[in-house]
Amino acid sequence: MRAPLTDAELDARLAGLGLVRDPSITNPPPSKNRTVVCKVKNGKKRVLVKIADGPGNVGVLREGSVLERVEPLSRVARSPLHLPHVYAFDPAHGLLGLEWIPNTETLHHFHRRSGEYPALVAEQVGNALGYLHRSSREGRAHYALADTFRDDSDLLECFLRMRPDFYARLSTAGIDFFASVQADAQAMTGLQALSTQQLRESENALLHGDLRQANLLRVTKTPKATSIVYLDWELSFWGDPARDLGSLLSDYVMGWIAPEHRSEVLARPVLETFAHALLKAYAAAREPGFKLDDDFQQRVVRWIGTALLISVYGISHYEQHLDARALGVARQAREMLGKPAEWPTVLWGKL
Template sequence: MPSDTLPPPSPPAEILAGLRAMGLLPPGVAVQGEPLTGGVSSDIWRVTLPGRGEVCVKRALPKLKVAADWRAPVSRNLYEARWMRRAAAAAPGAVPALLGQDEATGALAMEWLPPAKNALWKSRLRDGHADPGFAAEVARRLARIHAATAADPTVAAEFPTDAIFHAIRLEPYLLAAARAHPDRAAALEALVATTAGTKRALVHGDVSPKNILDGPGGPVFLDAECAWWGDPAFDLAFCLNHLLLKCLWTPAVRAGFLACFDALASTYLAGVDWEPAAAIEARTAHLLPGLFLARVDGKSPVEYLTAERDKDRVRRVARALLAAPVERLGAVRAAWGEELER
């Protein structure tokens, strides 16, 4: 039979079971869907449901789809759903509408946001669209979520996820980089201790351009599988890190990426009201070089840095800043700018 006449595939049994448990799919009803690419931690499908139309369903995987042996509890989708509810209340429009979550199967359903109207920020950056105004709005919404949850410390009880955050963020990024750089291990291990021990707000854990849509109403955050009650500096550093790295991906737009870095940092810090802005800026400036190094020598290296020359530029700046930490984000940006001018 010619391939163009084959029917669309049916989602895996676990996803169908999750949809039925959520009350979104009647028993015995068959549905079709399309597997989506791009993520490493979940099976993600676009599914057409009777009477509802298209929805997005994801199911957490016990072993992530990377070269390293990287495992994480599948219960993380429960906490992603909880993060989505909290984020939607703090910053309406900043997340897709949550349709349901089934703890038994680890499946989560949300509204489908058509790519034609909701471009990935990562794709726009790759194509040279560096908009400081959009970066500022990302920061504004992120700070709003952090501020709202910091003001309600009872949120912490909903996120007993220290072990998950360690397994999916601290170990594969900072501790893996420490093993690759023994002479910087003490500094990286100290960052882990500080981050793990700082409990101030609800953290997304994966604020990356690949998880942010440029939608009609502004930035939309996706994939909060790492949701954790902890240090909001992690979210800020994680996102700023990508803006620095993309200077090597699309060199012609370096100035624009650095302008986005400035806009995101300054707008976020202006929204900090739960602690002195200088305190969270210092933690972010300390953490950023560790994450910078982790994206070339951790368990999840960025896929677009393949030349050793580029990796060595990241290593050179990150290692220097780990040896002599700075307190201001502008100093991290300046150190990277000097390297780019070499």
């Protein structure tokens, strides 16, 4: 872990990149990393700088490494994958500078503000994700170092083979929660199937790794023209492509089965239409021969269930208690893991 930089040290490092702090931005976007908003010297362009010191050290360096490999995909003519441009990546000094994108909001905020779930947004997201997975599979040599992206703290494995240090950090509610999952034989079979799938390198692709509504930025170019920018690549790794889909769709499924707020309520027909459009666009962007067959769809369902379980674990960790809503989500998640064949037509209809 790097020692936190003093203001003078940070300013000196920024100057080396041709940047100065922008005093007009006092509240940069929320981030688990230390960030500052800067301007290019003698210019108006803004840059968001992530700083690798303290707990954010590994994440910033990992994200910079991933973006160096992935960003060229966004520069291909008519590429559907949009990424923040890397202004500078200085791993020696722990700085990652990304373009500041104006006129934006995350999909999390867009859906809750507008109450809209446009098929066009679903298609944009699915098309870009299918393109990422296809391109990484076609250029495996370029991503051969993807093992460095793997996260040893993968919570999937904690459900199956819990490490002593992880167990020691669990709250009482967390211990009870993990025990309830591990007592469900069908759910555990589903989790084990996903773990096994992760090892099938021939079927894997480079994943975003943390694909959620909050990591997708809706950019308004004109009143009728928008694009979706993929953010926060620090958890990217080589794995089961269905995992990215399940991770994102879990956010939408949560709005159907257990919304926390009125603005999050998502009717099942709306969920079905959105998920259907996303998956169809995803399949169309994948390589020739790819099929959204029953096996793949059931893996997506199981990854949705896994993501929901991870959300419940988060509640147990931060709240030290699981209320009726959280326990209900856990039950639904175990059903998805144990009986995945029953869910595709419910969640996205016939493909």
